[in-house]
Amino acid sequence: MKLEILNPGVRSLIQDAGRFGLARYGVPRSGAFDRGAWRHANRLVGNHTPDEYESNLGPAAIEVLFGGLRVQAHGELVIAVTGALAPLTVLDVDSDDKREVVPNDAFVLTAGSRLHVGTTRIGLRSYLAVAGALNPEETLGSRSSDTTSGLGPPPLAKGQVIDIGTASWGSTPSQLAPPEPPAHRSVTIHVRPGPHADLVEGGIDALVGAVDWTVNPTSGRSGVRLTSKDLNARVRTTRADLPSEPTLCGAVQALPSGELVVIGPDGPTTGGYPVVAVIDQPGIDQLAQARPGAIVHLFT
Amino acid sequence: MESASESAVDLLQSITLALGNSTEAHCGENSVLVRFDPNRTDSDALAEQLATMAVDTAQLPHEHYTLPIHYDGPDLAEVADSTGMTVSEVIALHSSTTFHVAFAGFSPGFTYLTGLPAQLQLPRRATPRPRVPAGSLAIAAHYCAIYPSASPGGWHLLGTSNAELFNSHRNPPAMLRPGMTVQFAAAR
Numbered sequence: 001m002k003l004e005i006l007n008p009g010v011r012s013l014i015q016d017a018g019r020f021g022l023a024r025y026g027v028p029r030s031g032a033f034d035r036g037a038w039r040h041a042n043r044l045v046g047n048h049t050p051d052e053y054e055s056n057l058g059p060a061a062i063e064v065l066f067g068g069l070r071v072q073a074h075g076e077l078v079i080a081v082t083g084a085l086a087p088l089t090v091l092d093v094d095s096d097d098k099r100e101v102v103p104n105d106a107f108v109l110t111a112g113s114r115l116h117v118g119t120t121r122i123g124l125r126s127y128l129a130v131a132g133a134l135n136p137e138e139t140l141g142s143r144s145s146d147t148t149s150g151l152g153p154p155p156l157a158k159g160q161v162i163d164i165g166t167a168s169w170g171s172t173p174s175q176l177a178p179p180e181p182p183a184h185r186s187v188t189i190h191v192r193p194g195p196h197a198d199l200v201e202g203g204i205d206a207l208v209g210a211v212d213w214t215v216n217p218t219s220g221r222s223g224v225r226l227t228s229k230d231l232n233a234r235v236r237t238t239r240a241d242l243p244s245e246p247t248l249c250g251a252v253q254a255l256p257s258g259e260l261v262v263i264g265p266d267g268p269t270t271g272g273y274p275v276v277a278v279i280d281q282p283g284i285d286q287l288a289q290a291r292p293g294a295i296v297h298l299f300t
Numbered sequence: 301m302e303s304a305s306e307s308a309v310d311l312l313q314s315i316t317l318a319l320g321n322s323t324e325a326h327c328g329e330n331s332v333l334v335r336f337d338p339n340r341t342d343s344d345a346l347a348e349q350l351a352t353m354a355v356d357t358a359q360l361p362h363e364h365y366t367l368p369i370h371y372d373g374p375d376l377a378e379v380a381d382s383t384g385m386t387v388s389e390v391i392a393l394h395s396s397t398t399f400h401v402a403f404a405g406f407s408p409g410f411t412y413l414t415g416l417p418a419q420l421q422l423p424r425r426a427t428p429r430p431r432v433p434a435g436s437l438a439i440a441a442h443y444c445a446i447y448p449s450a451s452p453g454g455w456h457l458l459g460t461s462n463a464e465l466f467n468s469h470r471n472p473p474a475m476l477r478p479g480m481t482v483q484f485a486a487a488r
Contacts, residue, residue, distance in 0.1 A: 023326035023333075024312065025466075025474035026404035026411070053337035139468050149408045151468055195331075244405055244412065246326045246333035270328045270405030 001075035001164040003130060006114065008156040009068025013145040014134055015127075017050055017058035022140060023269040029249055030146040030265050032063055033221055033288035034125055035281055036179045037083030041129035043176055044080035044106045052281060059133030059165075060143040062156065067120040069128065069156075073109040077164065078131035080106045084123030084182055084289055089116045104178040106131075123182030123289035135165040148222045148266040182289035188297045189283040191252065195245075196274035200254055201236040204277055207252075208298045213260065217292040221266040224287050226296055227259050235260065237274050244270040250284050252277035262287060308332050309402060309478045314355045327403045327478060329412070363480045367446075368487035369395070369437055373457035375425075379439070383419055391486055393417055394458060399444055401480040409448035409466025411476040416444050428454035435460045437484070446476075459484075 005012070015038065018031025032038030039049045042059045050056035062069065067086040081088055081103050088101045093112035101107045101115075103126075109115055117126055136143050136153045145152045156162075197204045216225035228235075237254045247253070251263045253273035262279060263271070264287075277298070279287065290296060308327040315325045315332060324335040336346055371391045380387045399413035416439055424440045429452065432438070436447045438455035447453060448465035465475045476482060 021324045022473070023324060024404055024478055025408060025472060026406065027408045027473065051337070051339075053335075053339070140473060151408065243329035244403065245328035245331050246403070248333060248335060268405055268407075269326060270403060 001073075001077060001132065001166075003077065003134065003162045003164060004072040004074060005156045005158060005160040005162070006070040006072055007068065007158055008160075009064060009070075009117065010066040012065065012069050012156040013063045013147070014060050014136060014153045014156070014162075015063045015144045016060040016133075016142055017052075017054075017056065018144050018265060019140050019142045019146075019151070020057070023246065023248070026269055027140060027151065028146055028148060028266050028269055030142065030144040030152065030221075031058075032061070032127065032144075033265050034063075034083050034127065034285045036285045037125070037127045037289075038063070038129075040104065040176065040179050041080045041082040041127040042133070044082070044104070045078050045129050045131040046106075047129060047131065047133050057138070057142045057144075059129065060136070061127050061129040061134065064117055064126040064128060066124060067117050067126065069117040069126075070114060071128070072114045073111055074161065075111050075164075077109045078106055079109050079115065079128060080104070081117060081126055081128050082179070083126040084120045086120045086126055087118035089118065090114070091116070122184050124291050125288050130164050132165040135163040146266050147220065148268075179285075183286065183294075186295035186297065187286050187290050188299060189279060189286050191277040191279055191283070191298045191300060193300070194252060194275040194277045196237075196242070196254075197276050199237050199274040200276045201238065204300060206235055207260070207277060208300055211298070213296040213298065215287075215290045215292050215294045215296060216259070219264075219292060221264045223264045223267050224262045224290070225259055226262065235276065237276070242272050242274060244272050245275070247271045247275065250279040250281070251275045252279060264288075307400075307402070309400070310355055310357050310360060313360045313479050314353055315350060317360075318350070318353045328405070329402055329414075361479060363477075365476070365480060365482045366485050367461055367463055367482060369459045369461050369484040370487050371395075371459040373437065373459045375456040376458055379420070379422065379456050379458065382422055385419070390420065390458070393420060394439075394444075395484045395486050397483070399482045399484075401476045401478050401482060403478055404474065407449060407451060408468075409474045409476075410445060411465075411474065411478070413444040413476075413482060414442060416442050422456060424454040425456060428452055432457065433460070435462060435465075437461055448474075 047059035432453035
């Protein structure tokens with residue numbers, strides 16, 4: 001069984017749980033940005049997903065940025081789409097009928113039928129999982145596309161045909177609570193003090209509460225840049241010249257400009273800016289769905 | 301955690317020996333980051349385990365590499381000028397130095413080598429190059445490195461290496477790894 005990419009949309013990437021234990025060689029973790037949505041999509045189609053701390057790469061799915069993806073089934077496929085909300089349309093090959101399907105539920109795409117993930121309405125990244133999981137070649141123990149280093153499969157391209165694995169890892173659970181839907185224009189994210197919270201004037205309190213942070217358009221899988229228009233709310237660090245320290249996804253760095261950069265899954269493994277706060281995976285999932293221009297509030 | 305031992309590298313290697321490869325750990329210049337499963341342990345228990353862990357540097361692997369280098373970098377003359385040495389003196393000093401692979405970062409296989417003699421320590425170039433070719437041997441501040449792949453860069457380029465520093469089909473993928481020592485030999 002295979003899945004053909006008729007149109008990749010804005011940008012579609014293959015992502016699994018990422019590359020485990022290679023940060024010491026400068027290799028980012030990579031993997032799905034919104035882990036909750038990725039996990040939910042895979043569970044809906046019966047693919048076993050490993051625990052976050054297992055070294056198992058997990059099933060590969062498609063991370064669709066801002067919609068626009070069109071695919072065609074080669075053989076009958078069971079599919080689920082989660083994460084960012086986009087209209088899902090199936091063009092049935094036998095009846096030539098168009099029908100809408102709902103997100104956060106599994107459905108059958110018969111051989112030759114097509115699925116169109118429309119333009120995203122709420123959120124930023126949708127996850128398309130296929131029963132048996134996508135099965136491109138592994139690079140360093142993972143099938144994830146690392147947009148920074150170029151490791152793993154390149155972004156999906158028109159005409160590409162992807163093998164679907166045959167492994168039956170689990171059964172479709174009868175009932176699965178869907179994850180929280182992505183927030184629309186503003187999102188509130190939990191932070192914990194980072195190792196250098198004391199290098200910020202006012203400590204972590206200077207970042208949280210009423211401070212309006214805006215997701216900068218330069219944000220991506222390597223990092224989400226948060227800018228505050230309020231000059232008084234800007235973060236001032238007392239030191240900007242730390243020796244390079246190890247970082248990981250969710251580390252909140254304070255830049256000399258007063259902006260924050262939250263390291264994303266494809267972010268660097270070391271960095272020299274003070275890490276003033278840390279965001280856990282549920283908050284990273286929220287950030288993965290925050291569009292450029294969205295307002296972010298932080299709380300402790 | 302901040303490193304109380306002589307080097308973060310020694311601590312990283314000791315942690316790897318103590319906890320095995322199931323726990324992810326990597327280091328920067330002075331600190332080690334350990335990513336743990338909160339269902340199996342907590343930060344207090346882990347900190348206690350690591351505080352009482354034996355760090356016997358003699359037991360740690362210290363592989364040594366001698367890497368041939370063509371000292372043909374575009375910044376060689378400028379580095380000589382800035383440091384008040386001749387080009388041959390720069391090459392002689394650089395190639396007589398034993399470097400320590402301290403930590404990785406920036407890009408896969410990019411490792412920061414420490415041990416650069418004080419006479420060769422210069423700030424980064426005022427204007428970074430948009431593209432530094434793969435294999436470029438470079439220095440900046442108290443670091444030396446070889447660019448494993450082409451990328452923008454603001455370091456001073458001293459020469460080139462043909463070594464395959466990173467290969468995703470190799471295990472481990474990086475040729476230079478924290479804990480190793482490296483010396484460069486002028487190739488003819």
